[in-house]
Amino acid sequence: MTQAHKQQYKYKVTGDSFKRLEEISVNKKDSSLKYIVPVLLLAVVYLISRI
Secondary structure: OOHHHHHHHHHHHHHHHHHHHHHHHHHOHHHHHHHHHHHHHHHHHHHHHHO
């Protein structure tokens, strides 16, 4: 495999995984929000307590 082929393959793989991630995130938007909000809150509280 030449350098160019490797890069093409890498881009193809990452492109496919990005598409898959987008599909997953669209499907799980409601459930992921439930996780993101408390994590953000915890991070903010942690940062404030450190200061």
